[in-house]
Amino acid sequence: MFQKILIANRGEIALRVLRACKELGIQTVVVHSTADSDAMHVRLADESVCIGPPPSRESYLNIHQIVAACEITGADAVHPGYGFLSENAKFADILAAHNITFIGPSGDHIRIMGDKIEAKRTAKRLGIPVVPGSDGAISDDKEAKRVAAEIGYPVIIKASAGGGGRGMKVAHTEADLEVALQTAKSEAGAAFGDDAVYIEKYLEKPRHIEVQVFGDGAGRGVHFGERDCSLQRRHQKVWEEANSPALNAEERSRIGDICARAIADLGYSGAGTIEFLYENGEFYFIEMNTRLQVEHPVTEAITGIDLVHEQIRVASGGGLSVRQEDIKFNGHAIECRINAEDPRTFAPSPGTITHFHTPGGLGIRVDSGVYSGYKIPPYYDSLIGKLIVHGRNRVECMMRLRRALDEFVVDGIKTTLPLFRDLVGNPDIANGDYDIHWLEKYLAKGE
Ligand code: ADP
Numbered sequence: 001m002f003q004k005i006l007i008a009n010r011g012e013i014a015l016r017v018l019r020a021c022k023e024l025g026i027q028t029v030v031v032h033s034t035a036d037s038d039a040m041h042v043r044l045a046d047e048s049v050c051i052g053p054p055p056s057r058e059s060y061l062n063i064h065q066i067v068a069a070c071e072i073t074g075a076d077a078v079h080p081g082y083g084f085l086s087e088n089a090k091f092a093d094i095l096a097a098h099n100i101t102f103i104g105p106s107g108d109h110i111r112i113m114g115d116k117i118e119a120k121r122t123a124k125r126l127g128i129p130v131v132p133g134s135d136g137a138i139s140d141d142k143e144a145k146r147v148a149a150e151i152g153y154p155v156i157i158k159a160s161a162g163g164g165g166r167g168m169k170v171a172h173t174e175a176d177l178e179v180a181l182q183t184a185k186s187e188a189g190a191a192f193g194d195d196a197v198y199i200e201k202y203l204e205k206p207r208h209i210e211v212q213v214f215g216d217g218a219g220r221g222v223h224f225g226e227r228d229c230s231l232q233r234r235h236q237k238v239w240e241e242a243n244s245p246a247l248n249a250e251e252r253s254r255i256g257d258i259c260a261r262a263i264a265d266l267g268y269s270g271a272g273t274i275e276f277l278y279e280n281g282e283f284y285f286i287e288m289n290t291r292l293q294v295e296h297p298v299t300e301a302i303t304g305i306d307l308v309h310e311q312i313r314v315a316s317g318g319g320l321s322v323r324q325e326d327i328k329f330n331g332h333a334i335e336c337r338i339n340a341e342d343p344r345t346f347a348p349s350p351g352t353i354t355h356f357h358t359p360g361g362l363g364i365r366v367d368s369g370v371y372s373g374y375k376i377p378p379y380y381d382s383l384i385g386k387l388i389v390h391g392r393n394r395v396e397c398m399m400r401l402r403r404a405l406d407e408f409v410v411d412g413i414k415t416t417l418p419l420f421r422d423l424v425g426n427p428d429i430a431n432g433d434y435d436i437h438w439l440e441k442y443l444a445k446g447e
Pocket of ligand 1: 131156168201206208235286436
């Protein structure tokens, strides 16, 4: 087991990882920018190292400084959290070259999944169902038209290097295709320095369903069921739940088994999420994330398994603590992402939190790095906390969520709490009847 882990992140996820390390009796080091000297993860860690000024590029993304912090403190492993360097293959390689363990998959696996064309090709080879589309990058209009005619309109053009929903364009007819292709290419070139794009069938009313997987690096793979993350705004997840209200037990184990087998065949190590669009009973792979996800606590709530403990065990060579048959799904869990944003316009709302009171009681978990008197710096993303609620079934979970949202107090700044108070009372949400466009349409109506 590791002696000392350096946590290369901030906010709620830094605290989340810190807690797991403490439980396992591992010493902790955190790094932070000058804007985060008062952050909770800095206060609670055994050691902290200031690695630079507020902009992420100069601190949380500064590989040089982070490796130096490991050398100075004698950390033998790094947990990257999510975002920042968590899916940076070069970072994983550099740590390996310094004999520091990256708590995550190999640089090569990160690289494969970071390139969407390569990821899709790999998924297909491993027997994972994919969205019908071009075999690889599209080189010209002629090829685009041929592929689009074959799979049928509407189609979506996506950037191979894509992320955050950028570089994606939908074409409803052949007349739209040329423009869509050109726009997607130039957006991708500008955003990612790589203008390779591919085409796939555009699914009109899918749900976003993702499978949590783990590989032990020694050829074994397991799945921890799925999460439904269909409630999105601008391709950003807002509300996540496990299990998906749309799947039955047979579908769950069918897609779960396919994913677990793929992870085993890949020789993958650590946590991963295989993301699908789901429509009319069919799953279509869209991408794989090679890290811990923001929404992992809903899976923890229904399985009772600490996924960060598992990540640390696997990375240290101790293997997984569970076999597939040990993983049971109990009840239902929902996570609300609470952002420091105006609940109507979604404009960021940094500033000082004058009062912070979290709900409690059975089935309630709040993961947050903020506290009363904390000043939210304007440099980073606006997530200030996650409310995770568990119940014996979805109805009980929703009742508890409504109660917990009423109890939650965040004064001094605007937050997205009012949005969740609206959602929890909405009949479609109560029925679990929503697709990936539901939230945008609901917000556009401005009810
Ligand atoms: P990114 O990495 O940029 O987030 P993804 O491939 O994960 O890109 O897709 C992001 C979102 O775009 C999906 O959650 C979905 O809303 C939409 N999307 C992607 N591919 C398709 C498709 N083939 N049909 C319909 N919507 C899609």
